[in-house]
Amino acid sequence: xxxxxxxxxxxxxxxxxxxxxxxxxxxxxxxxxxxxxxxxxxxxxxxxxxxxxxxxxxxxxxxxxxxxxxxxxxxxxxxxxxxxxxxxxxxxxxxxxxxxxxxxxxxxxxxxxxxxxxxxxxxxxxxxxxxxxxxxxxxxxxxxxxxxxxxxxxxxxxxxxxxxxxxxxxxxxxxxxxxxxxxxxxxxxxxxxxxxxxxxxxxxxxxxxxxxxxxxxxxxxxxxxxxxxxxxxxxxxxxxxxxxxxxxx
Amino acid sequence: xxxxxxxxxxxxxxxxxxxxxxxxxxxxxxxxxxxxxxxxxxxxxxxxxxxxxxxxxxxxxxxxxxxxxxxxxxxxxxxxxxxxxxxxxxxxxxxxxxxxxxxxxxxxxxxxxxxxxxxxxxxxxxxxxxxxxxxxxxxxxxxxxxxxxxxxxxxxxxxxxxxxxxxxxxxxxxxxxxxxxxxxxxxxxxxxxxxxxxxxxxxxxxxxxxxxxxxxxxxxxxxxxxxxxxxxxxxxxxxxxxxxxxxxxxxxxxxxxxxxxxxxxxxxxxxxxxxxxxxxxxxxxxxxxxxxxxxxxxxx
Amino acid sequence: xxxxxxxxxxxxxxxxxxxxxxxxxxxxxxxxxxxxxxxxxxxxxxxxxxxxxxxxxxxxxxxxxxxxxxxxxxxxxxxxxxxxxxxxxxxxxxxxxxxxxxxxxxxxxxxxxxxxxxxxxxxxxxxxxxxxxxxxxxxxxxxxxxxxxxxxxxxxxxxxxxxxxxxxxxxxxxxxxxxxxxxxxxxxxxxxxxxxxxxxxxxxxxxxxxxxxxxxxxxxxxxxxxxxxxxxxxxxxxxxxxxxxxxxxxxxxxxxxxxxxxxxxxxxxxxxxxxx
Numbered sequence: 001x002x003x004x005x006x007x008x009x010x011x012x013x014x015x016x017x018x019x020x021x022x023x024x025x026x027x028x029x030x031x032x033x034x035x036x037x038x039x040x041x042x043x044x045x046x047x048x049x050x051x052x053x054x055x056x057x058x059x060x061x062x063x064x065x066x067x068x069x070x071x072x073x074x075x076x077x078x079x080x081x082x083x084x085x086x087x088x089x090x091x092x093x094x095x096x097x098x099x100x101x102x103x104x105x106x107x108x109x110x111x112x113x114x115x116x117x118x119x120x121x122x123x124x125x126x127x128x129x130x131x132x133x134x135x136x137x138x139x140x141x142x143x144x145x146x147x148x149x150x151x152x153x154x155x156x157x158x159x160x161x162x163x164x165x166x167x168x169x170x171x172x173x174x175x176x177x178x179x180x181x182x183x184x185x186x187x188x189x190x191x192x193x194x195x196x197x198x199x200x201x202x203x204x205x206x207x208x209x210x211x212x213x214x215x216x217x218x219x220x221x222x223x224x225x226x227x228x229x230x231x232x233x234x235x236x237x238x239x240x241x242x243x244x245x246x247x248x249x
Numbered sequence: 250x251x252x253x254x255x256x257x258x259x260x261x262x263x264x265x266x267x268x269x270x271x272x273x274x275x276x277x278x279x280x281x282x283x284x285x286x287x288x289x290x291x292x293x294x295x296x297x298x299x300x301x302x303x304x305x306x307x308x309x310x311x312x313x314x315x316x317x318x319x320x321x322x323x324x325x326x327x328x329x330x331x332x333x334x335x336x337x338x339x340x341x342x343x344x345x346x347x348x349x350x351x352x353x354x355x356x357x358x359x360x361x362x363x364x365x366x367x368x369x370x371x372x373x374x375x376x377x378x379x380x381x382x383x384x385x386x387x388x389x390x391x392x393x394x395x396x397x398x399x400x401x402x403x404x405x406x407x408x409x410x411x412x413x414x415x416x417x418x419x420x421x422x423x424x425x426x427x428x429x430x431x432x433x434x435x436x437x438x439x440x441x442x443x444x445x446x447x448x449x450x451x452x453x454x455x456x457x458x459x460x461x462x463x464x465x466x467x468x469x470x471x472x473x474x475x476x477x478x479x480x481x482x483x484x485x486x487x488x489x490x491x492x493x494x495x496x497x498x499x500x501x502x503x504x505x506x507x508x509x510x511x512x513x514x515x516x517x518x519x520x521x522x523x524x525x526x527x528x529x530x531x532x533x534x535x536x537x538x539x540x541x542x543x544x545x546x547x548x549x
Numbered sequence: 550x551x552x553x554x555x556x557x558x559x560x561x562x563x564x565x566x567x568x569x570x571x572x573x574x575x576x577x578x579x580x581x582x583x584x585x586x587x588x589x590x591x592x593x594x595x596x597x598x599x600x601x602x603x604x605x606x607x608x609x610x611x612x613x614x615x616x617x618x619x620x621x622x623x624x625x626x627x628x629x630x631x632x633x634x635x636x637x638x639x640x641x642x643x644x645x646x647x648x649x650x651x652x653x654x655x656x657x658x659x660x661x662x663x664x665x666x667x668x669x670x671x672x673x674x675x676x677x678x679x680x681x682x683x684x685x686x687x688x689x690x691x692x693x694x695x696x697x698x699x700x701x702x703x704x705x706x707x708x709x710x711x712x713x714x715x716x717x718x719x720x721x722x723x724x725x726x727x728x729x730x731x732x733x734x735x736x737x738x739x740x741x742x743x744x745x746x747x748x749x750x751x752x753x754x755x756x757x758x759x760x761x762x763x764x765x766x767x768x769x770x771x772x773x774x775x776x777x778x779x780x781x782x783x784x785x786x787x788x789x790x791x792x793x794x795x796x797x798x799x800x801x802x803x804x805x806x807x808x809x810x811x812x813x814x815x816x817x818x819x820x821x822x823x824x825x
Contacts, residue, residue, distance in 0.1 A: 035732040036703075050444055071450030079448055087441035091463050093270045101449040129264035131274065137589065147445065166588035166759060171802035171813035178812065193732060200804035200813070223806050238733055240806050245765040245788035260564065280564070 001026040001187050002047070002155065007056035009042050016042045018211040019056070029181065029188035031202030033195055033235070039211040040191045044157050047189070048079045060155065075105055078148035082160035084140035088132040094143050095128045101150040117146040121176060138169035145176065149184070158190045162197060174201055195239040199223060207232045278543045288539020294532035302348035309342035314497045322515040334518050335508050344525055347499035352529070354415055355480045359473045361419045366426020367462060367469050373427070374434025375457050385431070392424035396483055404492040414493040418483050422476065426469055433465040467544035474537030478530030485526050501526050551721055551753040552578040552600055555614035559595050562607055571595050571777045578721075582747060582754040584764035584785070586799075587774035593757045596774070597723050601634050618720070636666045638721040639714030644730045645706030649698040655709045656682070656694025659716055666717030681712040686742055704735035708742070715746065721753045729758070740767045761788070761799050773799070776823055795822055
């Protein structure tokens with residue numbers, strides 16, 4: 001479904017992404033994990049078309065991608081951003097936010113689609129005419145997910161979608177993402193610095209360090225400790241150590 | 250079900266439509282504005298001035314152009330509440346009718362200037378690159394002119410009068426709006442919500458018009474109210490120099506100009522229009538400050 | 550007892566009257582490490598800041614007892630509070646980008662903190678600043694002392710903050726989500742550093758975080774807050790035996806690397822938790 005070959009992104013003199021290659025099958029969730037500055041978000045933004053300055057080869061569903069993207073592309077590929085506070089227009093109601101993709105793509109049945117969208121992300125209809133600042137972080141992220149799904153895409157790019165959320169809300173949103181993937185047969189690329197989150201949602205994981213993709217492994221392998229690159233091993237150890245509450249005083 | 254526009258409806262946590270939501274937001278803003286004493290003073294004063302100017306025919310019983318050379322430079326009396334000027338015309342009536350001219354000029358300038366500046370600034374800020382550089386250099390050119398000098402030159406080239414004065418002032422008043430709009434645009438251009446709109450495949454025009462301009466509105470509105478005082482002064486200065494409203498049309502600046510010789514003995518003749526200008530400027534300033542406190546998201 | 554809080558209540562005015570942000574909170578702290586854990590809106594930051602009375606001006610604070618080293622913080626005047634703030638109790642915030650002065654070098658800021666509270670000449674303070682930077686385990690303290698905040702990474706910036714707060718040799722350190730903006734590996738380093746310094750200097754520590762397991766590694770006791778109330782207080786080593794459903798919920802809803810989970814447990818919020 002998604003093929004990335006030798007993707008490189010350069011900002012001025014610095015190479016943020018160095019020849020990254022991976023592929024994602026249809027209906028699969030692929031995770032990209034790494035520390036801040038590893039280039040994982042940059043990869044996502046290059047795929048999404050937000051950053052046109054990349055070199056290499058990318059294709060979605062067999063179609064090679066050019067630096068500029070067509071409106072057709074945006075019907076197939078959508079993105080959910082990290083910061084729920086910054087990804088919704090502060091002066092627009094939820095209703096307006098959700099109707100924008102429908103209007104741009106000229107889709108019909110706006111009213112019905114909006115109500116269905118809210119229902120799918122388990123938001124009550126009474127939030128429809130609220131402004132973002134009147135919603136909680138979890139609600140905002142649900143609106144962002146609903147917005148991404150409005151155009152009925154096949155691919156969802158998720159940039160640290162739960163990093164800014166409380167843990168209880170994170171659990172709800174991760175469950176929601178899993179349900180939506182089942183229901184719509186979506187393909188996910190999930191970027192996060194949280195190993196446990198990525199391993200939970202994704203079957204295959206790519207580990208990035210300083211712009212390079214150093215290892216590709218399955219979530220099961222990661223959990224079992226069958227890692228090959230030392231960085232992956234240290235990330236895994238740290239995550240395990242810190243996630244269990246201390247039992248010895 | 251509470252009635253439309255009732256207090257309950259306006260404070261609703263669950264609006265039933267986009268219009269309802271917009272009204273709720275406006276009401277909340279109004280409540281915040283109302284809590285600011287000085288801002289309310291500004292608002293009330295501006296409202297009184299505008300209403301008084303519009304109702305001038307009802308409020309002034311004397312004809313502002315009726316001359317009475319025998320009774321010229323008379324002090325305030327029962328017949329003439331604010332006295333008479335150098336041609337015996339009733340100052341009170343001239344202040345009211347002059348308000349129409351002065352305030353009318355100011356509002357006309359601001360309504361002309363804000364949309365142009367907003368458009369130029371937001372397009373320049375969003376598109377960046379060559380468009381940005383060209384538009385900003387054009388803005389710089391107009392910004393470089395001292396307002397009064399350009400206005401004078403323009404008016405002198407055309408026929409002196411209110412229309413020329415309005416256009417002349419507008420020519421130098423628009424650049425700051427462009428700068429403001431561009432600054433606001435640059436601030437929001439890199440945000441995730443604009444990125445999200447770009448990911449719908451919307452055209453740049455749609456993004457600028459429907460998503461970016463609404464965010465520049467608060468700065469522009471605040472600047473409009475604060476600019477009013479400056480424009481009043483420029484219009485008055487033009488009138489003072491004989492380039493604005495032409496006699497016998499009353500206009501606060503012209504009134505000061507034609508009676509400045511009498512400042513020592515019949516002080517009220519030039520001073521009263523001066524006070525009118527001062528009060529108008531101050532009121533707009535207070536109003537603008539109050540609006541900025543409500544509209545500027547940074548201060549929330 | 551370094552800090553004693555009994556029945557603290559913090560309210561804020563809203564369009565419809567006063568609303569409780571913190572209610573019925575009682576905590577004590579000796580020379581130990583206390584973690585306050587809660588989600589956003591739980592009131593954990595407000596509770597900690599009330600010890601130094603660093604709350605927004607429209608906050609209404611009442612308490613049966615709110616003391617720092619037996620000084621009544623509620624009724625103290627600004628001068629007395631200023632003698633506590635910084636000198637006897639330091640506060641570290643989440644993002645060093647926003648708490649460090651961008652136009653002063655790191656060394657200058659630490660030296661200033663030193664001089665304000667301890668006096669002394671400029672050279673002595675400068676030397677002390679380099680010394681402190683070494684204490685927070687920065688490998689080349691001279692270089693960092695001459696660097697500006699934007700030239701430092703998040704982890705380095707946080708170390709500089711810690712050095713600044715330790716300059717006056719305080720008795721209490723309040724760390725409000727000090728590592729939430731940092732990567733996992735740097736988080737662990739910074740928290741280990743804080744734990745080490747606090748133990749060595751015999752200070753008290755209040756560590757505020759939303760990460761329950763993380764806090765349990767670096768604190769002796771943990772207080773869990775929900776909607777402005779403390780719902781459970783327990784020793785860090787007893788965390789797995791927590792009894793309150795909210796605490797259990799927080800622990801159980803986390804994704805884990807130890808085994809595969811189909812769905813994550815979702816917290817069922819019980820309205821009875823709001824009554825304490």
